[in-house]
Amino acid sequence: MKPAAFDYVRPDRLEDAADLLAEDGVGTKIVSGAQSLGPMLNLRLVRPGRLLDVTAIPALRTVEDAGDAVVIGACITHADIEDGRVPDAWGGMLRQLASGIAYRAVRNRGTVGGSLCHADPAADWLSILTALGAEARLYSRRGRRTVALESFVLGAFETALAADEILEAVRIPKLSGRARWGYSKSCRKAGEFAHAIGVVVDDPETGRCRAVIGATETPPILVADARGLLSGDGTVQADWVLRLLGEAGMQDPFEQQIHLVALERAGAQARL
Amino acid sequence: MTTRSIELTVNGTVCRAEVEPRTALADFLRDDLLLTGTHLGCEHGVCGACTVNIDGVPARSCITYAVLCDKAHVTTIEGFDGDEVVGRLRQAFSEEHGLQCGFCTPGMIATARDIVLRLPEADDARVRLELSGNLCRCTGYSGIVRAIRRVLDERKLAGQPAVNARTRLGPAGSGHAGASLGRERVGAGAAPAPAEAALPAPSQGSVAALPGDKLSGDAKPSVAVRHSFVVPERRDRVWAFFENVEDVVACMPGASLTEATPDGRLSGQMSVRLGPISATFLGNAxxxxDPARYSGTIRGHGRDRTSGSGSTGEIRYALVDEGERTRVDIDVTASLTGTLAQFGRLGLVNDLVRRLTDAFSANLQARLRPGEPGGAAGEALAQPARLDLASMLLAVIGARLRLIANRLRGR
Structure with missing residues (x-):
């Protein structure tokens, strides 16, 4: 249960980190809080030649108000959001949901950026931030680019990050005071990875009504315009959901049912 | 060996040390500083026994490497001797039967202290929720919850407010020290070798007859996949194809054969990749x-040295005569042991086996297409050295898009 040997570098400038990645010849893996990577290293499932610690880069630990959105650095932790050290622009949604991720001891180190790059389909942020319409800001020596979160994750543990790219920040659109949201995750034990996730965000001010089914074995399933999916009383069009799940390759009736129920519960919360 | 100089303030004392980057904070505390009050249970962040305070807040010391915490403040159970809150918790745990064997207690105290300080309004349900990251297998938690309840009530009565020790942004323990590009420490100025380079070369002996690997089909199947497809070819020709082991193995993405004997024994390897995880199973089959029934069974077992995982699998195939056509039925059962299975996300592994079976079956169909020059075996399939799930997914999505496009065109 001890990791294989690896080398370690800790640049304090984004440019240096990008250089180290671009000139990588040893198999470099970026690390921030190490709360997902650590277990995989200890189990020797992952054996990088070198860890590149990005937590000394001040830009990745900042939060910026961008008017209609908040841009949070990749190294912002779940606890930073839970405790309100990141200003709340979502009517308490992100604070409340952050408090349900894993355990407090994990939230004190685990980061939003790390969670997104790890791209475990069962992770909370992937589904939540996809529902909010967040964007990933990527940096490399070749320049910067922005990728919508629904395009950022390609599959289980697979992202659109090129080998020389770093996730710099996440731009999360704010919610208006009239926004309604619901979130439901199915877990057998508090703090474990979800078996099914449902998210609904409905903001009449911006006209955005989005639903996400998460914790599938694929990227989160996004319904970008969910107005037809949800009836006025919060019930969900089950046929529509089952068709989406079938298209994503989910055949098992039990799996289909728990994902449908998760979305129904999220829908009911959003309409209460 | 590459080491790094670190400086930590542990229980109020400044310590400087040379550590390997892979040294967990818990191992540094226990083995180098002899602070063995920090316990190691699962070593992958689940049991909570190793929970210590880093920069004043609880964190896992088993999945936090010492080098990540350069210049941080760490408090272990030994450092809580004079802590007022922990003094009260110690008394309450003792009186309320908050421990029996004591293994979880150091981590439990760190978490309890956090609950009492951060959440003065917590009810019993919230206390239990907050304790979900600390496993106790003796008490059933009732005594622990009562102990924490008692200290919460005492503090409430005394009017003591909530305390949150954290003001900085970013991972607790990280971001104190500046850049460390480490070039000065690498042995003899050479580039560090990848971790794998230090390992002995794989030998055939390492895969033979390992305990836990069974050739017989009595391992509990963790995943079973069935496929059927029809080939517009007579059964005898399809059967002839299945006689040729090399061609059948070539249909499995990532698989390659190193040896095949006439009596049906095979050795080979199979590489799979799932995000950051890659595994190469070396094994025998x-x-x-059964020519009378036009069916056969391939039983195999393999072992991935890097992850210490074992895999047992069985592929059964049967050819059903449908006149000018042949139906091919394939049943795959596979089970996994070791770290890949312990990783606890068997759904993803099962999904991988399903996708491998899909690809295997698709390749078989392609090879069995009629009219290929020199018979079915004449065609060489593109054989990826490694299975890349992303490209596979994209291929699946691409196929689905083509279907939708065809439907739109009324086909």
């Missing part, structure tokens, strides 16, 4: 054919 044997084929049993």
């Amino acid at each position: 044997e084929i049993a054919r």
